[in-house]
Every structure is written in C-alpha cells, then in structure tokens.
Amino acid sequence: MEVVKCGACAGAGSGSGGRGGIGIGGACVGRNLVRAYSPRRLSGPGPASAPALGVSSSSSSSSSPSRSCRRLFSEARPLLSRRAFSRTLCRKRVVSAMDQSSEKSAASGTTATTEVTGAKEAELLQAFCGIPSIDKAWTSSSRRGSGGVDVVVAMSSVNLQANAKRTFISTVYIPDPSGNAEDYHWSPFPFELGGALLIVPSPSGTKLLIVRKADPIAKEGPAAIKLEIWGPGQLLKELFVAPSVHGSLYADGWFEGVSWSNDEESIAYVAEEPSAPLPVYGQSLFATGQSSSRSEAESDASSWKGQGEWMEDWGESYTGKRRPMLFVASINSGCVQRVEGIPKDISVGQVVWAPAPPPGEPAQQLIFVGWPSYATNFSTARKLGMKYCYNRPCALYAIEAPSESRVVAQAAVHPVKLTGEVSSAVIPRFSPDGTQLVFLSAKAAVDSGAHCATNSLNAIDWPTDGVVSANLPMREVVPVVMNPREDGFPGLYVSNIIAQPWLSDGSTLLFTSAWRSMQVILAVNIESGAITRITPHDTIASWSLLGVQDDVVLAVSSSPTSPPCLKLGNNLSSSTNTGSGKKWDWSNINIPSLKFPSKVETALATMTYEVLQVPLERAEPTNSESGGPKPSIEVIYVSPRIFHSKQPQGAKKSDVPPLIVVLHGGPHSVSQTTYSRPLVFLSALGFSLLHVNYRGSTGFGEEALQSLRGNVGRQDVDDVLLAVEHVISEGLAERQRIGVLGGSHGGFLTSHLIGQAPDAFVTGVLRNPVCNLSSMIGVTDIPDWCYVETFGKDALSAYSDAPSISDLSMFYKASPIAHLSKVKVPTLFLLGAQDRRVPASNGLQYVQALRARGLEVKVIIFPEDMHAIDRPQSEFESFLNIGTWFKRFLLNSGA
Structure with a gap:
C-alpha cells in the first residue's frame, strides 16, 4: 500500500470512464427510549420564557433542571448522556410552547391535547425503519469462471440513535445468469462502510474508489478529503x-x-x-511592528477571524x-x-x-x-x-x-x-x-x-x-x-x-423513467429511436435500473405494499435489434438472511393497492393547448385490508378504513407505486391512502404537465376533490373520515383544500407548506417558482427580484392564506428551521392566523432540518406524530 499526501501539484490521466457512485451517510431507538421522551411526561404548556421559533431559552438549556426534569432525566439516564438529554428536553419544551393553543381551544369549545406519541405506534414504526433499502448495485464479469457475474449491492438502513444512515455492502456471485435463476451465492455477511461519502467502482470492477473525510488526527497537517483506491485484496493508495x-x-x-x-x-x-482566507482583526491588525517571535497561541489570544464577504450559493x-x-x-x-x-x-x-x-x-x-x-x-x-x-x-x-x-x-x-x-x-x-x-x-x-x-x-x-x-x-x-x-x-x-447503461449491441441505452404512476425501465436504440419498455407489463409495481452486464440486467422492484427486492433480467431474443421487440425473463434474487419482524410481515400480508382512473368530465377547462383537459387522472389507492376496488352495497362504514389523501410536491413531480417506509407505516396503523396524480404531474405527457402553470390552487384543487368523490362513490372511503397530508406544494394544496372545501376533510397535516406566496417570494431560494405557478406562460417576462404591488396581489390571491377565514379543522404543522425553499416563517404566519381564529393547531419545528425533513430522527418523529394525529381525528370520527 502506498500513502501519498497531496498538495497542489500536476497529475496525469487518459482514457474514458463514466459517472456513477453512491452518496453514503452513517438501526433503532428502543421502546424504552420512546417512552422516556413521550410528551405525556412533559404534559402541559411550556415555560413562559420558552421561545416559539425553535430556539431554546437560557432557562431551558440550564445545567440545573427542575425537579420534574431531574426525575425524567433519572428515568432516561441509561439511554442518553446528560447533555443529550438536555438537548432533547429543550426541544420538547419548544414543541410544548408551540402548542399553547390549548387555552384558546378550550375557550372555543375544541379539544386540545399534548399527546403526540404512543409506545405501540413507535415500536411499529421502528420495525419498519429496520427494513433495509437497496440503493445501488454494480455488476462485472466474474473472475471465478466464464459467463458468471459478480454483483456488489449497496444497501442502507436507518440508524436512529446515531441520527444517520447505516450503509453496508453485500456481494453475490451468479454463475450462469441465463440459466438457473436460483443458482447464486451470497457472501456470508454484509460489511458496513462507516464514514464513506462516496463509493465508485472502476469500469472493469478491479478497483474501487472510496471517498472519506480525512481524519485530522491520523496524519500531520490539515486535510479535507481522503481518496482510498482499493484493488483485489488490498488498499492500493x-x-x-x-x-x-x-x-x-x-x-x-x-x-x-x-x-x-x-x-x-x-x-x-x-x-x-x-x-478564501478570512480577515483577521485584533492585535495582529495593528501590531505589525512587534517581534515575529510571538507564538501562534499568543496571536490567537489577541486576534480573531472575521466573517468576510458573503458568498452567494x-x-x-x-x-x-x-x-x-x-x-x-x-x-x-x-x-x-x-x-x-x-x-x-x-x-x-x-x-x-x-x-x-x-x-x-x-x-x-x-x-x-x-x-x-x-x-x-x-x-x-x-x-x-x-x-x-x-x-x-x-x-x-x-x-x-x-x-x-x-x-x-x-x-x-x-x-x-x-x-x-x-x-x-x-x-x-x-x-x-x-x-x-x-x-x-x-x-x-x-x-x-x-x-x-x-x-x-x-x-x-x-x-x-x-x-x-x-x-x-x-x-x-x-x-x-x-x-x-x-x-x-x-x-x-x-x-x-x-x-x-448499454446492452451488448452498443447502441441500446437503458434507464429508469416515470410512466404515469409507475417507474419503469426503458430501452432506447439511439440509431433508430425505437423505445421498448423492458419491465413486465403485467405488474403495476415500480422498477429501477441498477446495473447492466452484456445483456443481463440487474434491477430493484418495489410497491406500496412490498419492500424493495432484487430482480435479474435476461434477454431471450436472439435478434440483434435489441432496441425493438425484445423479450425479457425476470427472476428474483432473494437475500436469504433478510428477515422482517413478525409485526411487519403481518401488516404487509393484508395490504393491497391499485391504480385507478378518475374521469375528468366535471373538471373546469384549462389553458391546455388542445383546448380541454385530459380525459382522466390517475390515483394510487392503498388499503390496509384486502378487498375489491368497489365495496359491496350496504357495507358498514366501520368496514371501510379511514382515508388519508396524500399529495406530492413539485407540483411537477409524481406519486409512484414505490415502497415508502413512512407511508406503509400509516397503512399499517389502519388507514387507506389515496395518492392523487393531479394534472401537472410528471409522467403523463408535456401538455397535461404545462396545463397547471397559472392554475395552481384551482385546477389541482379540483382534481383532488374529484378524486375524493370518485373513491367515495366506489365505496372505498367514508365521507366523514377523510384527512389530507402534503408537503411543499402538497402542503400548499393541503391548505388550499381545507380552506376551499372546509367540510371535505376532518383534519390536515402540512410539512413545510407554501401558505403565502406574497411573503415567500422575498425569502425563498426559488422566487421564479412563485411567478411560474402563478403567472403561467407570462412568468418568464413578468419575473422580477422586486415584485410590484400588482404582483404581490396576484401572489396573495393564488395563496391558501386567501381562504384562511373558511378553515375549520385542526391542523398539524411540521417545519424545518433550515428550510430555504419554503422558509418556516411561511408556515408560522399561517399557524398564527389560524390560532387567532381559535382553531387547534400543533407545530413541531426541527431545528437542523431543511425542506425535506428527512434526517432519520426527524422523519421518525414526523411520521410518528402524523400517525397518532390521524388516529386521534380519523379513527374516532364518523362513528
């Protein structure tokens, strides 16, 4: 092994290669941990001095907690250090302070609660967090024998205690990919790649690059990054x-x-x-005549580094x-x-x-x-x-x-x-x-x-x-x-x-693409332009391409009710025209050691899903170039119980699960028939889910997508309400037990729905929602989004970094806050304090306006999260609260 410490020097290289790799992060909080920090133990409003924006007060962070706090700390001592507990306690106090709607709710006759979590729900979500996902895979010709394929599979699971992702590698040898699909050999155990930022194999598969943050203790002098080059059986450099x-x-x-x-x-x-070097102030700024023999420590003690000029990112x-x-x-x-x-x-x-x-x-x-x-x-x-x-x-x-x-x-x-x-x-x-x-x-x-x-x-x-x-x-x-x-x-x-991504003919390119509400693998012949969908046509599950070795394809498949599994595809056609008319045979590559907890197996065994078409005859005309709307939209209906798509006449409403309408963001994105750990958790709690791919979603053609520009808050609202009426008419939902959940534009749409259709939903949950475009325009990193979705085709010419009063009026009229006076349902808000796309202030403005009207609102702010709120502990807490919130308002309503 050779070790090189690199500064700025020349390097050489030639040849060709391809981009490809995987980002690596670092499975679970125990039942006792969830119980120890249940807000039931911190019931009641927070201290009067607790701030409302996720910043703990000095009393919250004091090293001398109150008697009740010391008792709680004593109970939690085996699980966390005093410092970790103090941070957790401060955060819970902030959340409690944000939930001071109890007094106003009592005055208005509504029922407030500080209960957020339950041990049973937490334990169930924990079990789903333990299921690994398949992130990447690489294929190469095996050196064990001709025709064989070696596969390296990168998987990850949630490490809640470390608040990180645990990534691990497994290998599988397939002696004859075109022969017995059961003849494959996994390595005995996977191994974890701790601290790796990227892993990228070479094209031949004989070398592997691992990128890590450099360990400042291991080597003399500072280093930002370490590049490890691995070869067969050893670290090369x-x-x-x-x-x-x-x-x-x-x-x-x-x-x-x-x-x-x-x-x-x-x-x-x-x-x-x-x-760039930062400016230095203090003694060193004016003491240039002093002896240069002053130690660095002495200089540091009398000087400090300034901030320097702001750099736009x-x-x-x-x-x-x-x-x-x-x-x-x-x-x-x-x-x-x-x-x-x-x-x-x-x-x-x-x-x-x-x-x-x-x-x-x-x-x-x-x-x-x-x-x-x-x-x-x-x-x-x-x-x-x-x-x-x-x-x-x-x-x-x-x-x-x-x-x-x-x-x-x-x-x-x-x-x-x-x-x-x-x-x-x-x-x-x-x-x-x-x-x-x-x-x-x-x-x-x-x-x-x-x-x-x-x-x-x-x-x-x-x-x-x-x-x-x-x-x-x-x-x-x-x-x-x-x-x-x-x-x-x-x-x-x-x-x-x-x-x-190429098949053996050298002219057929494979990649993953959205196909309406599914994800499929497509083959494109770059000479003829012929397009073939190579994934099975008899399934509505979603597929994603992982690797290609000659005419052998490795993929991952999942569905709303099935965790990811590996698939091996073989080309059965003898034709050289691989871009057209190919037939593919697919088989499973089971991971023998992968076992699910019994509660997960039980929940998944009873779930079902289907893709439904919703006619649009009742929809209002749009600015579609063809002069009218598409004939239908698609929805994905997921149920915790197995039954036919249309309930029998006279079915009792208790037989129909309560429904959560799930709305994707973007708006130019799409809900697909893929596995989602937090959403399958909601199904396991007993809820049906309705994912609505309203017009404007990707995967349905450009005309339908562009029809939403300039029509947000109207066309998308109509599509969702039409989808809800459709599943009610099909006996798949009961009108008095429907909630709505969305984030980003999905949150924008959720807040529009509870304002424009105040009797259609029992409650709403909003994750970093767009609530007021007129206040968002000046603080978001994407002000162009506000113009495009509000002004439509005129957005490119109308855009300005200094919006006019007329522009601000247009933004306000297109915003959910314009319909706030009609909202009557309780709402849960989940906000990331580091969100630059839809800053938390946008949601908080809407929150305070709802509270001023005496409505019940609960807010949880995640101090270190950005727009996605996807750090492991944050996602866990988010969906645990979402699940218990919907249980409170949907499972007990309409009875």
Missing part, C-alpha cells in the same frame, strides 16, 4: 487532499460527478473550490457550499490538479472522460455540465436555487484534461461549448465504441420555466480523431411527447443514468 487544493466533494446527486479514466489510472471529480441543501470545480487525481503520482480554464461564472458537474484520442492527436478531453451563475431565462442577477430545478439553463462543455507533460508556456486552455443551440444538456454518456455522446435535455423546463418537465434524448457524433469543436453534428433521438395515447409512451422523465 491513499490520497490526502489539503484544503488549499479543494474542499469537500460534491456527493449530492446533482453536481456530483466521479469518473474513472479508461485506463483506470486517473479519476476526475467535482469538489468545492478552496475557501445555490440555495436549498447547498448552504455554505462553495462553487463546484473540476479536479483530476492521478493514481500513479498521487497528485491532484484543478482543471484550469473554466470561467468563474460556471459551476461544474457530472463529469465524464471522453474516449482516448489516437496517438499523436490532441490531448485527452473531459466532458462536463456547466451551469452559468445567472439564469438566462429569467431576468435576474442572483443565483436561483438549484436542487430539483431542471429549469436552470446549462450546457455540455469539453476541456483538455490536466497532463504532467503540458508545457508551461503553452496557450491557456478554454472549454468548448458543445451544445450551443440547446438550452439544457445534462447526464452525458458515451456509447461503448466512443462514437456517440448522448445526453438528456430539460429544454421544455428551461423554455417554459416549470421546474421539471418532459425530457428529450439527444446524441452528438463524436469525432474519431479527437478534434473537438462547437459544431459537432447533433440530433434528437427521442423528442418531447406532448399528448400521449392512452397507455402509450408518455415521454422521458429521467433523473439519472447509471455509469454503464
């Missing part, structure tokens, strides 16, 4: 990268890019630019993250070099190596996606939020890779823009023979302003001589589908393509 070279790697699935060169001797990746989930830049690490020399010549106003991501040029031809090229700092489709001088926003203009660039042999006096290197005529180009992949560079385009999103829209697939003819120019031939392989036929191909909705 460690590269310690100093902060002066770059900051942390981007492992976010957006800017993220790690690519092995074709010869597997170099690695290109995306990382933060190094931090890319918004939600990128707070404090510096500009993404491109670097190349040479495995042989151990040196890491920044790729020079990229303009400062370009943020880099999704890098891949171009094919190696012929000997004597131009240097090796790197291909990357570049986002300009300022969106050209909106009139703004600011960075708009990037995460989940496909409407940000971007392009593919080629630039010469660093080389140790480069002459110093050589002319400066500049990137070549490859997609000048296309407003969006993402996820580049080279064909196996290196003649085609394919990429996805979100041009429909960029040109319309919608944050997500239908993709097109494009291809560039790559020059065999390696001479790159801005005028390479380009063509559209799969265009945007505007109005698909019923059950026909709805268009491409792709968020990622694996590093090696």
